[in-house]
Amino acid sequence: MADEGTPVGRDLAELLGAVQNLLLNAPKVEEFLTDLAKLAADLVEPPASCGITTSYDGQPRTVVSSDPRxxxxxxxxxxxxxxxxxxxxxxxxxxxxxDQESDPRWPEYRVHAVALGVRSSLSLPLVVNGDVIGAMNLYDFDEPEAFDIQNRRRAETFAAQASTALALALRQVHDAELTDQLEQALATRSVIDQAIGILMAQQRCSAETAFSMLRKHSQNNNLKLRTVAERMVAKVSGQAAQQPAPFRRRPTATGIESAPGLSDGVPDA
Incomplete structure (x- = not known):
């Protein structure tokens, strides 16, 4: 076993830098987590196996792993x-x-793990904003006590960095979903405004009266207001309602893309 002054596995700074590169380059959180698990496996030499566990519908589940074991x-x-x-x-x-063979905890699990060849393991919580959202599990199949003080410190540092990166990745997902919602709301508002304009011209009425007419037709026919507006625009113009330009995503000072207008409530023109 290496002492604390001996490098173990890949350089930790290299691994931590790779986590940031994953965050910037992985297009989806699933791919980010898969690559993260593979990086974590390289914390020791020879590489361990890594699984990332999270809770889904109240039940633990492995979302990604570095390998089937x-x-x-x-x-x-x-x-x-x-x-x-x-x-x-x-x-x-x-x-x-x-030492998995002699550890007294969870005897049923011990039988299962030993049968699969586990010699030692280390499980670390992934914490985001004070909440445990997952666990990073490292399994060594080569020797007991694979996770000495040095390796444990490396793993804990990596897990903390991974948690921060995961929080940013989840924020990206949230921002993307919010952008989709904003685009949908904008498209709905646009087609309704077009229908209101048509009614105002046809009925020579105010915008408020035109909107009330649309809403009444929607309720009487059990149709969404947007559907009523789209049908009216298509009937009058002979073509589908014009859709607004999509929100453009732009890089922030941190290099993470965000939806324009989310920070100040005002979308780009």
Whole structure:
């Protein structure tokens, strides 16, 4: 076993830098997490196996893994609700198993893990804004006590960085979803305004009266207001209602793309 002064696995600074590159380059959170698991596996030498566990509908689930073995070890814990990754996810505690064959905790899991060849393991919580949203599970199949003080510190530093990156990745997803919602709302408002303009010209009435007429027709025919407006515009113009230009996404000072207008409430012109 290497002492604290001996480099172990890939350089930690290199791995942490790779996490940031993943965040900037991975187009989807699923791909980001998959590559993150593969990077985590390289924290020790020879590489471990890594699975990332999260909770879905109240049940633990492996969302990604560096290889099939990690997923098998993870999933063997879920049925009974026992094991290091489940415990880390539930409590936010770091769980280290120095020697899987002799560790007294979770005896049913021990049989499962030993059968799959696990010699030692380390499970670390992934914490975002004070909430545990996942657990990063490292399994070594080569020797007991693979996660000595140096390796544990490396893993804890990596997990903290991964948690921060994951929080930013989730924010990107949220911003993208919000942008889609804004675009949909803008498109709805646009076609309704077009229909109101048509009614105002036809009926020689105010915008408020025209909108009331649209809404009444919508309610009487059990149709969405946007559907009523689209049909009216298409009938009068002979073509589909004109849609507004989509929101453009632009880079921020941090290099993370954001939807324009989300910070100040005013979309780009």
């Amino acid at each position: 990690a997923a098998q070890v993870d999933e063997g814990q879920y049925t009974g609700g026992w094991g290091p990754c489940v415990h880390s996810l539930a409590t936010g505690e770091v769980v280290e198993i120095a």
